[in-house]
Amino acid sequence: MLTIDDLDVWFGYPPDRVDAVRNAAFSVAKGESFGLVGESGSGKSTILRAVAGLIDSWSGRIEVDGHPVHARRRDRAFYKTVQMVFQDPYASLHPRHSVDAVLSEALSLQGMDDIDRRIAKLLEDVGLGRGFRFRYPHQLSGGQRQRVAIARALAAEPRLLLLDEPTSALDVSVQAEILNLLTDLRAEHGLTYVMVSHDLAVVGHICDRLAVMQHGRIVEVMSVEALRKGAGEQEYTRHLIAASG
Numbered sequence: 001m002l003t004i005d006d007l008d009v010w011f012g013y014p015p016d017r018v019d020a021v022r023n024a025a026f027s028v029a030k031g032e033s034f035g036l037v038g039e040s041g042s043g044k045s046t047i048l049r050a051v052a053g054l055i056d057s058w059s060g061r062i063e064v065d066g067h068p069v070h071a072r073r074r075d076r077a078f079y080k081t082v083q084m085v086f087q088d089p090y091a092s093l094h095p096r097h098s099v100d101a102v103l104s105e106a107l108s109l110q111g112m113d114d115i116d117r118r119i120a121k122l123l124e125d126v127g128l129g130r131g132f133r134f135r136y137p138h139q140l141s142g143g144q145r146q147r148v149a150i151a152r153a154l155a156a157e158p159r160l161l162l163l164d165e166p167t168s169a170l171d172v173s174v175q176a177e178i179l180n181l182l183t184d185l186r187a188e189h190g191l192t193y194v195m196v197s198h199d200l201a202v203v204g205h206i207c208d209r210l211a212v213m214q215h216g217r218i219v220e221v222m223s224v225e226a227l228r229k230g231a232g233e234q235e236y237t238r239h240l241i242a243a244s245g
């Protein structure tokens, strides 16, 4: 579903150029949930943004379902394939746009009809009742806002969801609710996830495999399950500590 090969991403120009990602390579199968972990500044979000077509200063290969991703050449078909959910639902929703406006716009951008029915279904999918439809962001809790952000991403009926620290701005109890929601949505919609987190417990909860990043490089790719079973608790904890920075 997603193939990344020989990916270099940089920002700025010499002498201030930052090489944020170097020679990254991994692939994610359809329906898989893949985590990117590592210390702050190691390049995790940069990889997601390159896959989402939000950065154009990169070289290498990024393919989604066999189609190369081109920075700045994103069209309706691209958004139907790839959507992103950001860390901070407070920042990612416009304060003056109601839930109805957010979801209507996302559906209209995809040329979808039957907007009323689709909004009701999206709200139901993310565990919000119809009563939330005409609320504004300030009338929602942090978890409810993130549910709206997830619904907005789902509006395009994407196959690949890029999740950039989707729970780290939330209280611990709400984090678990959102992680459970994401787990259910993956099963129900046959989604593929690539999720960035600095929290290995979160990645362990939701991912099948993970890559550990350090200084822009992927230093290890491992299965969450094999690591737990094969390497034993001590080794797992060692990786948790190393990966958390």
Ligand SMILES: Nc1ncnc2c1ncn2[C@@H]1O[C@H](COP(=O)(O)OP(=O)(O)OP(=O)(O)O)[C@@H](O)[C@H]1O
Binding pocket: 011, 012, 018, 019, 020, 038, 039, 040, 041, 042, 043, 044, 045, 046, 047, 198
């Ligand atoms: N727009 C930008 N301009 C210049 N440098 C950038 C830009 N975005 C990211 N960087 C740099 O690229 C490197 C990787 O950043 P990135 O945000 O991918 O790290 P991260 O692993 O996601 O970190 P965190 O966990 O703190 O979010 C960092 O050194 C960062 O300062």
